[in-house]
Amino acid sequence: MSPDRPVAMFDSGFGGLTVARAVIDLLPNEHLVYFGDTARYPYGPRTHDEVCGYAREITEWLVETHQPKMIVVACNTATAVALAELQSLVDIPVIGVLEPGLRSLIEVTVTGRVGMIGTVGTVASGAYQRLAHDLASEVDLTCAACPGFVEFVERGETRSDQVHVLAERLLAPMREAKVDSLLLGCTHYPFLARTISDVMGRDVVLVDSADETAFAIQRSVAALGADRVGGEPPTRRFVSSGDVETFARLGRQLLGPELDTVEAHQW
Numbered sequence: 211m212s213p214d215r216p217v218a219m220f221d222s223g224f225g226g227l228t229v230a231r232a233v234i235d236l237l238p239n240e241h242l243v244y245f246g247d248t249a250r251y252p253y254g255p256r257t258h259d260e261v262c263g264y265a266r267e268i269t270e271w272l273v274e275t276h277q278p279k280m281i282v283v284a285c286n287t288a289t290a291v292a293l294a295e296l297q298s299l300v301d302i303p304v305i306g307v308l309e310p311g312l313r314s315l316i317e318v319t320v321t322g323r324v325g326m327i328g329t330v331g332t333v334a335s336g337a338y339q340r341l342a343h344d345l346a347s348e349v350d351l352t353c354a355a356c357p358g359f360v361e362f363v364e365r366g367e368t369r370s371d372q373v374h375v376l377a378e379r380l381l382a383p384m385r386e387a388k389v390d391s392l393l394l395g396c397t398h399y400p401f402l403a404r405t406i407s408d409v410m411g412r413d414v415v416l417v418d419s420a421d422e423t424a425f426a427i428q429r430s431v432a433a434l435g436a437d438r439v440g441g442e443p444p445t446r447r448f449v450s451s452g453d454v455e456t457f458a459r460l461g462r463q464l465l466g467p468e469l470d471t472v473e474a475h476q477w
């Protein structure tokens with residue numbers, strides 16, 4: 211496989227930029243294509259079939275349009291319901307964010323009482339609960355959905371009093387369960403890390419899936435023998451199904467200067 215094929219990733223919106231940031235930092239020579247489905251976010255409250263359908267449509271579009279070396283599902287909701295289906299749909303590796311994040315959580319905990327917060331769809335799918343049972347049945351995992359968090363991030367509102375009040379309410383089960391570490395099981399949530407940490411207390415370790423997913427991507431690229439080691443500077447393309455001006459302005463704020471222009475894609 212040609213090293214010049216890009217790593218392609220997608221999310222419902224801005225959340226996957228947390229994973230894109232980690233990939234740019236760990237694999238600075240790789241070409242990258244990022245698709246944010248902002249016209250159809252949030253995925254969390256949607257049905258299993260809707261999210262699977264979107265994930266399939268985006269994956270097929272990325273493969274046909276960009277010929278990537280792999281697909282990264284930089285969205286917990288889509289990973290939870292569609293990963294296996296996407297893996298059988300295309301003949302390149304498809305990497306999700308659940309397992310990397312959960313493995314980090316299991317490594318970090320001291321007491322074995324751990325938490326996971328995610329969208330309604332992710333929590334209801336039971337995917338984290340099943341995976342935790344398979345990977346480390348001894349850990350005591352408490353899960354809670356945090357409806358509303360994603361909308362705050364998509365509005366660029368990551369530190370307001372309103373999001374703090376919502377976090378106080380939604381994170382109450384985590385405080386009651388006395389977890390020592392908390393997995394941010396939605397790729398949007400790292401943008402709310404300060405607020406979440408203010409509510410949980412500084413002694414609770416927040417874990418996100420971005421870095422571990424980037425390591426999984428690095429291993430997969432190496433296994434393909436398709437690492438891009440140098441040459442021309444890499445291209446980073448960002449595509450949105452929603453308003454491109456908003457995506458460029460807010461996306462740059464969240465990801466950094468690599469997010470320059472944004473291309474439009476209409477379904």
Ligand code: DGL
Pocket residue numbers: 221222223225226251252253254255284285286287288328329332360395396397398
């Ligand atoms: N960032 C995504 C996730 O990790 C999707 C959030 C949403 O659109 O509800 O679950």
